[in-house]
Amino acid sequence: MLLELKNVEVVYSGVVQVLRSVNIDVPKGSVVAILGANGAGKSTTLKAISSLLEIEHGEVSDGEILYQGKDIANTDPADIVRQGIVQVLEGRKVLEHLTVEQNLRLGAHFRKDRDVVAEDVERVFNYFPALRALLKRTAGYLSGGEMQMLLVGRALLAKPKILLLDEPTMGLAPLIVEEIVSCLKQIHAQEDMSMIIVEQNANAALSVADYAYVLENGRIVMHGPKEELQKNQDIQEFYLGLSIGQDRKSFREIKHYKRRKRWLG
Amino acid sequence: MIELVQSLSSGVLLGLLYGIVALSFVVIYRASRVVNLAQGEVVMVGAFLAWMAASSFGLPLYLAIPAALAMSACFGVIIERFVFRPLTGQPIFAVVMASIGLIILLRGATMVIWGPATRPFPQVFPLGAIEIGPILLNTALLIGGVITIICAAGLNWFFMRTDAGLRLAAVAEDHTTALSMGISVKKSAIIAWVLGTTLATVSAIIMLSGSVLGVTAAEIGFRALPVALLGGMESVRGAVIAGVLVGMAEALASTYLDPLTNGALSQIFPFILIILVLLIRPQGLFGWKIIERI
Amino acid sequence: MLPSGIIFKSYAAEEAFLVTRPQKLVFALFIVALFLFPMVGSTYLVGTVSVMMITMIAVLGLQITVGMAGQINLGQSAFVGVGAYVTAAMAVNYELPFWLAIPIGGLTAGLTSILFGLPAARIKGFYLALTTVAAQVMFPLAISRLPQSWFGGSNGMSMPSMELFGYEIWGQTGLYLVNLCFLIVFTTLAFNLQRSRVGRAFIAIRENDVVAPVMGINLVKYKILAFFIGAVFAGISGGLYAYYVTYVTAEQFTLWLSVIYLGMLLIGGMTSPLGAIFGVIIITFLQETTHEIGGYLSGRISFVDESVLFPATNILLGAVIIAVLIFEPHGMVRRWRIAKAAYRIWPNPHG
Numbered sequence: 001m002l003l004e005l006k007n008v009e010v011v012y013s014g015v016v017q018v019l020r021s022v023n024i025d026v027p028k029g030s031v032v033a034i035l036g037a038n039g040a041g042k043s044t045t046l047k048a049i050s051s052l053l054e055i056e057h058g059e060v061s062d063g064e065i066l067y068q069g070k071d072i073a074n075t076d077p078a079d080i081v082r083q084g085i086v087q088v089l090e091g092r093k094v095l096e097h098l099t100v101e102q103n104l105r106l107g108a109h110f111r112k113d114r115d116v117v118a119e120d121v122e123r124v125f126n127y128f129p130a131l132r133a134l135l136k137r138t139a140g141y142l143s144g145g146e147m148q149m150l151l152v153g154r155a156l157l158a159k160p161k162i163l164l165l166d167e168p169t170m171g172l173a174p175l176i177v178e179e180i181v182s183c184l185k186q187i188h189a190q191e192d193m194s195m196i197i198v199e200q201n202a203n204a205a206l207s208v209a210d211y212a213y214v215l216e217n218g219r220i221v222m223h224g225p226k227e228e229l230q231k232n233q234d235i236q237e238f239y240l241g242l243s244i245g246q247d248r249k250s251f252r253e254i255k256h257y258k259r260r261k262r263w264l265g
Numbered sequence: 266m267i268e269l270v271q272s273l274s275s276g277v278l279l280g281l282l283y284g285i286v287a288l289s290f291v292v293i294y295r296a297s298r299v300v301n302l303a304q305g306e307v308v309m310v311g312a313f314l315a316w317m318a319a320s321s322f323g324l325p326l327y328l329a330i331p332a333a334l335a336m337s338a339c340f341g342v343i344i345e346r347f348v349f350r351p352l353t354g355q356p357i358f359a360v361v362m363a364s365i366g367l368i369i370l371l372r373g374a375t376m377v378i379w380g381p382a383t384r385p386f387p388q389v390f391p392l393g394a395i396e397i398g399p400i401l402l403n404t405a406l407l408i409g410g411v412i413t414i415i416c417a418a419g420l421n422w423f424f425m426r427t428d429a430g431l432r433l434a435a436v437a438e439d440h441t442t443a444l445s446m447g448i449s450v451k452k453s454a455i456i457a458w459v460l461g462t463t464l465a466t467v468s469a470i471i472m473l474s475g476s477v478l479g480v481t482a483a484e485i486g487f488r489a490l491p492v493a494l495l496g497g498m499e500s501v502r503g504a505v506i507a508g509v510l511v512g513m514a515e516a517l518a519s520t521y522l523d524p525l526t527n528g529a530l531s532q533i534f535p536f537i538l539i540i541l542v543l544l545i546r547p548q549g550l551f552g553w554k555i556i557e558r559i
Numbered sequence: 560m561l562p563s564g565i566i567f568k569s570y571a572a573e574e575a576f577l578v579t580r581p582q583k584l585v586f587a588l589f590i591v592a593l594f595l596f597p598m599v600g601s602t603y604l605v606g607t608v609s610v611m612m613i614t615m616i617a618v619l620g621l622q623i624t625v626g627m628a629g630q631i632n633l634g635q636s637a638f639v640g641v642g643a644y645v646t647a648a649m650a651v652n653y654e655l656p657f658w659l660a661i662p663i664g665g666l667t668a669g670l671t672s673i674l675f676g677l678p679a680a681r682i683k684g685f686y687l688a689l690t691t692v693a694a695q696v697m698f699p700l701a702i703s704r705l706p707q708s709w710f711g712g713s714n715g716m717s718m719p720s721m722e723l724f725g726y727e728i729w730g731q732t733g734l735y736l737v738n739l740c741f742l743i744v745f746t747t748l749a750f751n752l753q754r755s756r757v758g759r760a761f762i763a764i765r766e767n768d769v770v771a772p773v774m775g776i777n778l779v780k781y782k783i784l785a786f787f788i789g790a791v792f793a794g795i796s797g798g799l800y801a802y803y804v805t806y807v808t809a810e811q812f813t814l815w816l817s818v819i820y821l822g823m824l825l826i827g828g829m830t831s832p833l834g835a836i837f838g839v840i841i842i843t844f845l846q847e848t849t850h851e852i853g854g855y856l857s858g859r860i861s862f863v864d865e866s867v868l869f870p871a872t873n874i875l876l877g878a879v880i881i882a883v884l885i886f887e888p889h890g891m892v893r894r895w896r897i898a899k900a901a902y903r904i905w906p907n908p909h910g
Binding site: 367487491547 | 633678682683685688690696700819821822867870871876877878879880884885
């Protein structure tokens with residue numbers, strides 16, 4: 001197992017418990033999706049792995065995050081990146097006043113193997129040909145899709161063993177979403193790395209992932225291989241927008257659905 | 266004509282002095298997003314440290330100056346560690362307010378440690394003036410100006426071309442993003458403060474060489490802050506260019522306008538100029554344009 | 560936190576500061592006690608409290624600009640100075656009574672601040688603070704270079720004493736009462752501003768000046784208004800100060816004083832006018848205490864004398880400001896509220 005979350009609990013400001021006993025396994029080479037509603041604790045899970053909670057006054061208060069058998073919970077985020085866990089934050093956080101080139105270069109800022117970095121940059125251009133023409137542009141003025149490509153490219157340059165993607169398709173047009181998804185598939189096929197994808201867009205996430213977890217209110221309420229989840233009625237209704245009968249259900253009806261109540265209890 | 270050239274060239278030299286103090290503002294701001302209003306006081310403390318190394322310890326100048334720079338680097342680390350690091354993640358507003366607390370604290374501490382009396386500052390650069398044709402240039406300021414330009418070029422290269430410099434820029438943009446890329450925010454802040462305080466000490470030595478040192482040395486801070494704002498708080502070359510512009514404006518005003526206004530305009534004129542420029546370019550001449558999204 | 564059993568029937572009732580009868584009673588007694596204070600306090604103490612009240616008005620104004628509207632103002636003492644000088648000019652050159660001269664001083668200070676608030680049309684955030692530094696730099700230069708017949712040039716101006724209905728108001732007690740009346744009026748204004756439309760607009764701008772205009776708040780107008788109101792308070796404070804010290808010079812209104820005003824506001828708490836009042840009390844108390852202790856020590860320990868005392872106070876003050884920002888960014892006001900809540904639910908633990 002490359003990465004293992006064991007009974008992880010996260011508390012913000014010493015009072016707000018966001019994750020309760022979360023268990024997630026990421027085998028080497030797999031793509032794991034984490035689904036869930038807003039506020040379910042998906043981003044918090046990723047930030048716990050990357051140790052980015054401190055700046056938001058949070059911490060992993062219980063449990064272990066084992067990476068290659070070593071507990072990395074609450075350690076220095078800089079070390080975690082150097083060990084190969086790289087996160088693409090939600091909200092397309094490019095370094096907006098720097099150029100695309102400088103952004104990419106910073107992705108590999110800690111690497112000593114300069115000549116290999118140059119090759120890696122070429123590989124990134126192969127995945128995202130659009131970036132090559134934008135090298136000298138200020139990153140803050142890119143379009144949403146271009147920014148997301150830049151971010152994934154920047155993360156790749158850190159030579160990740162696990163790539164954490166927090167809502168990579170948020171706020172993007174359907175066509176761009178498809179493009180990003182196919183790029184992610186391609187990257188997974190060609191690079192030797194695992195991924196964790198956090199998504200609202202369950203369709204997009206499940207098309208890349210081979211295993212998925214569903215988070216509700218800070219707990220894992222369901223998990224399984226993608227085919228199994230795609231067949232599950234609850235998942236179909238809550239996340240994929242499909243319904244059992246002929247008529248589609250409105251959000252309001254679904255929200256008060258009895259089964260969902262059982263989950264939350 | 267000679268009067269004009271003379272006044273312009275003295276203005277440029279004075280402007281370069283403003284420029285190096287403004288640089289120390291910029292360096293701290295770039296990596297930690299702290300507008301350190303107490304920068305004038307930092308210059309003052311740097312000056313007293315240099316004076317202490319040369320006069321109290323009796324070190325020869327070639328040892329006293331490195332000693333002063335080393336002490337001011339430690340001073341920077343202390344400020345970062347005990348004042349600004351605990352405020353990481355607080356709104357910018359709180360950080361600016363902390364620098365106001367620092368103004369009061371550092372003035373008080375300086376007066377207690379070294380006393381309020383003025384004292385002669387060691388003469389680091391040769392006194393007098395260099396004659397170039399009919400133009401007279403203050404030697405200390407001339408050497409200082411060269412140092413400013415070297416420092417600026419070095420810093421510009423550091424921020425734009427080196428990984429360490431780019432890391433500082435990343436931290437300046439957003440702490441969480443920087444952390445997610447494996448950049449240590451703490452280390453960057455320390456580097457920024459060490460650079461900022463040592464630069465301040467360098468500027469103190471240029472400003473005071475062979476002159477008189479007292480707590481009034483801190484006034485340079487609020488004269489250089491507008492320069493840093495004019496150049497753009499993020500821009501190294503902006504600080505130097507803005508310094509030269511303001512220095513020239515001040516010199517011209519004092520030569521041609523002061524006789525008419527009883528000596529008032531030369532001090533106000535730079536402010537008016539700067540406010541006018543900011544009205545047209547709110548981010549300063551070379552600063553980062555704020556990319557606002559709601 | 561209120562005693563139990565209180566139900567509000569209207570928004571106005573909910574917004575009221577004094578709800579229960581005991582609260583009203585205690586408050587009325589407190590005001591009466593303030594008026595009677597000069598009868599029991601020593602002349603020195605009454606004078607100190609007088610200066611405190613004058614300072615409070617300036618810091619209340621600063622609370623509006625900085626605390627409520629979120630615009631950093633590093634030139635409050637310049638506006639205090641404008642108020643003092645204009646009041647002096649009105650009283651000396653035009654022989655106006657104090658109750659006209661002081662408000663004119665206040666208004667002039669406000670109008671002056673508009674000049675420095677105008678760049679708000681384009682300049683945002685911290686850059687705006689620069690214009691207030693400019694005000695602070697320009698003030699003494701302007702005073703000394705303007706014609707001597709206006710403001711006495713660099714000599715300063717001597718003040719006549721206050722007169723009301725032909726009677727001269729004199730002595731610490733008389734000045735104390737006048738200052739108290741002004742303080743009551745302006746404290747009431749400050750507290751009420753906070754819950755008015757204007758106050759809410761200020762708070763919206765403070766919280767997010769990108770979103771505020773989207774909510775229909777005219778950013779430029781309200782920013783300038785924030786400077787104006789803050790400066791009117793400063794001007795009034797300056798006018799009272801001029802009458803109190805009987806002699807105004809430009810050296811009384813320095814950048815340093817502006818910094819101290821901000822320090823007072825920070826320690827008290829920026830988000831409420833109460834913070835301004837607390838801050839002035841706490842810092843004055845701190846200064847007076849270190850003075851007392853220093854006076855006691857100076858005869859006994861060799862290196863302690865006047866030259867160490869004043870800066871030592873500043874070390875303390877600076878350290879307190881930084882400590883407050885780190886450990887209690889909401890200032891003493893929040894501690895006060897916690898204490899009040901703890902008192903009300905006593906003996907149950909508060910937490």
